[in-house]
Amino acid sequence: MTDERRPDGDGTGPGRARLLIGGGLAVVLLAVIGGSAGWILAGDPDRPAAPGEAAPVVTASTSAPVTTPPATTAAAPTGTRTSAPAGLTVPEVVGVDFEQARRELRDRRLGWRLVFGTGAGRSVERASPAPGTPVKRGVTVSLFVTGPAPAVTVPDVGTLSCSDAADDLVDAGLYPRYGTGRQGPVTAQEPVAGSPARWNDQVVLTCGDTRSVSPSATPSPTG
Structure with a gap:
């Protein structure tokens, strides 16, 4: 008798079929997992939710974009501003003879009031409003004279x-x-x-x- 021995499998038996089926399932599962991971990372709103998975919430922004106006810089004032307003002012009458001081007030159409003192002399020691003060025509200026009324x-x-x-x-x-x-x-x-x-x-x-x-x-x- 001849004893002829064949290998246990020639690659075409049930074992090979099981291997191919198992490998195919693994490939399919990996493809599904990979695709799901891709959808999750990409945030694809059109991907259908897998069983047990919450559907992704897609919110659309309805607010208009905020526009920040450009910063403006105030223009620097031009020209020179005078500290004293232009117009009629009380003349410099301090130290002046009171009759001359009165004439200067009359020439400017200002009123006057003479207040004589008890000292000596005829000069004006102070005026109210003070010299240089802006006034209107007709304002009365008080002249304080050092000496008595002549x-x-x-x-x-x-x-x-x-x-x-x-x-x-x-x-x-x-x-x-x-x-x-x-x-x-x-x-x-x-x-x-x-x-x-x-x-x-x-x-x-x-x-x-x-x-x-x-x-x-x-x-x-x-x-």
């Missing part, structure tokens, strides 16, 4: 109109007062012309026709 003589204004008489009194350092009004000629003054006075004293002027009109007589009835 003596003057009351002028004769009896032949002038009321307005002209007032100007002469002011020029002499006196102030007019009006007893009956400011219209018409001067009919009387007090103190009278030639009387001694001092700066800032007042002179009362009586202006206009002061003659009274007597009522007409009523005839008595006759019997």
Whole structure:
């Protein structure tokens, strides 16, 4: 008898089939796992969710993009700004003779008030508002004089109109007062012309026709 022995498998038996089937399943599983991992990493919203896996939530941004305006730089001011406003100011009258100081105020159409002191001299020691202060026309400036009010003589204004008489009194350092009004000629003054006075004293002027009109007589009835 001859004893012929064949190998246990020639590569075509059931063992090979099982190996091929097992290998094929492994390849398929790896492909599925790889694909799932790719979808997860890529965040693909179209991938269907695997069993037990939550579907990916895709949110769309509806807000408009925020636009930051470009920074602006303020333009540097040009020109030179003066510290003192332009216009009428109180003149420099400190140290000046008070009559000259008064003339300077009159030339600028400013009022004045003389306040005499008890010292010696005729100069202005201070002014209010102070020299250089911006003012409007007609503002009264007080001049403080170092010495007392000088003596003057009351002028004769009896032949002038009321307005002209007032100007002469002011020029002499006196102030007019009006007893009956400011219209018409001067009919009387007090103190009278030639009387001694001092700066800032007042002179009362009586202006206009002061003659009274007597009522007409009523005839008595006759019997």
